[in-house]
Amino acid sequence: MTNNMFFIANWKMFGDLKSVNSIKKVIKLSKNKKFNKAQIIYCPPYTLISNFVKLVKNSKIKIGAQNCHQSQNPGPFTGSINTELIKSSGANYVIIGHSENRATGDTNHIINLKIKAALKKNLKIIFCIGETLIQKKRNKTNSILKSQLTVGLKNIKNNNNIIFAYEPVWSIGTGIIPKTTNLEKQVIIIKKMLMKIWKSKDPKIIYGGSVNSKNISELKKITLIKGFLIGGASQNAKNFIDIIKKTIN
Numbered sequence: 624m625t626n627n628m629f630f631i632a633n634w635k636m637f638g639d640l641k642s643v644n645s646i647k648k649v650i651k652l653s654k655n656k657k658f659n660k661a662q663i664i665y666c667p668p669y670t671l672i673s674n675f676v677k678l679v680k681n682s683k684i685k686i687g688a689q690n691c692h693q694s695q696n697p698g699p700f701t702g703s704i705n706t707e708l709i710k711s712s713g714a715n716y717v718i719i720g721h722s723e724n725r726a727t728g729d730t731n732h733i734i735n736l737k738i739k740a741a742l743k744k745n746l747k748i749i750f751c752i753g754e755t756l757i758q759k760k761r762n763k764t765n766s767i768l769k770s771q772l773t774v775g776l777k778n779i780k781n782n783n784n785i786i787f788a789y790e791p792v793w794s795i796g797t798g799i800i801p802k803t804t805n806l807e808k809q810v811i812i813i814k815k816m817l818m819k820i821w822k823s824k825d826p827k828i829i830y831g832g833s834v835n836s837k838n839i840s841e842l843k844k845i846t847l848i849k850g851f852l853i854g855g856a857s858q859n860a861k862n863f864i865d866i867i868k869k870t871i872n
């Protein structure tokens with residue numbers, strides 16, 4: 624996974640059967656040698672995973688789920704999907720710890736269990752961390768990130784299967800992104816934390832929160848950032864392609 628630039632599309636609770644076809648243009652782009660370095664991962668709603676898997680079969684695009692249940696075994700958890708089911712649907716990745724799921728009950732401890740469950744099934748993980756606006760205003764950003772990482776990674780050996788997505792909650796869906804210098808500083812701090820907590824020398828850190836085809840030229844200047852987790856702008860193939868082209872060019 625090294626040297627790749629990640630473009631991870633988080634479709635959230637959007638997309639129907641028809642919209643699956645819109646990714647054909649992105650598949651075409653992914654086959655262009657010029658974009659060899661772009662590791663594109665689509666995370667559609669669970670209901671569309673197998674359609675996506677079929678469609679990307681002959682490309683290097685990968686598919687991920689947006690969340691998972693922490694139970695490694697099947698069980699009476701109505702409405703939930705565990706990592707076993709995700710793996711069997713053909714997906715290779717799973718987003719864990721997204722702030723929208725933290726907001727509805729995912730604690731750092733639950734997130735830790737989910738990460739363990741995903742590793743057990745050989746799924747790669749997009750582990751989201753980030754502070755809320757109130758936490759930022761109270762100067763709590765670093766202590767929040769530290770506890771998200773410390774508890775989230777508890778009893779998990781350093782490995783190459785986790786991508787760390789720094790997503791300031793105040794930036795998600797708001798159109799607001801951090802100032803480049805602040806974001807760069809924050810990524811350096813996260814890197815140091817990971818070195819200390821996880822002995823991770825070269826963690827893959829990506830950024831998420833209102834990434835679009837306009838602000839990408841600014842965001843891509845931060846060379847420590849190895850890719851982007853993209854919500855709104857990933858649902859439109861043209862916008863998503865623009866982001867990839869502007870980053871790689």
Ligand code: PGA
Pocket residue numbers: 633790794795796797831832833834852853854855856
């Ligand atoms: P956004 O979402 O790009 O729409 O801000 C990002 C995310 O929630 O992962």
